[in-house]
Amino acid sequence: MDVVGQLQRQFIDYTASLYREVSVSFLGYVDDQFTQLQKLQDESSPDFVVEVITLFFDDCEKLINNMAKAMEQQVVDFKQVDSHVHQLKGSSSSVGAMRVKNTCVAFRTCCEAQNLEGCLRCLQQVNHDYSLLKNKLQTLFRLEQQILAAGGSIPMVE
């Protein structure tokens, strides 16, 4: 690859890594949209949050698998990868999964640049973000169950 091409590649990778580093150091696991989700839950649908989050985790796994498969091809179809990332970005935004969403933003940049190495790193990162979040939320849901089982009610957290 020529010098300019290499420099451009470096520039894109570095940009993507900035997004990544910011995401790890400064962003919360969830944002205000997660609060919005909790506000929607009521007596008529007491498990709404768990249901939607479970759907989201299923979606994550499916889309991450699809992205991985697409990137294993001899000739990578970046448009395909991008369409999976676009879907994941949408879902994560809707449930308030802030880090996942932010990684998807960087991921789309790599897709547009047809930067395979960048994409592979983003895939790793998005998988990491998803796993962390799953851990955190499953702990939260477990705590909720414990409170309810002990006869308590779930406190409102502003």
Added chain:
Amino acid sequence: MDSSSTTTTTKDHQMVSFGSDFHVLAVDDNLIDRKLVEKLLKNSSCKVTTAENGWRALEFLGLVDEQQEKTLEGSVSKVNLVITDYCMPGMTGYELLKKIKESSVMKEVPVVVVSSENIPTRINQCLEEGAQMFMLKPLKQADVKKLKCHLMN
């Protein structure tokens, strides 16, 4: 909280109620977004039908082809509002909007377009084609309140 009333009070604000006859068709290819919009609207006492793409939406509305549409002539629209995502594979929300506005039976029904992307040309395109409103995803309770105010005026 009185569960038989059609309005409920939250910590933040009075939730709006459209009235249980208000029927909304929500169109989105994303399952999570469908669940979300359905819950938002049901919390406002609407009747909600969801569709995962434009063709299913048209099918539900009875606009699949001219023949089907002819049988609708003179009848009242099934729904009071259509909310559609813009970015959908195959038929976009814009294309669905156009088809609805071209129909003699459905053209008076308000169509609201939602999108995760804030693109002015896209917004203008939809408004020019007759969309009632354009809103950004993800939708919140405050958006439903805004929607109701906009529609009822």
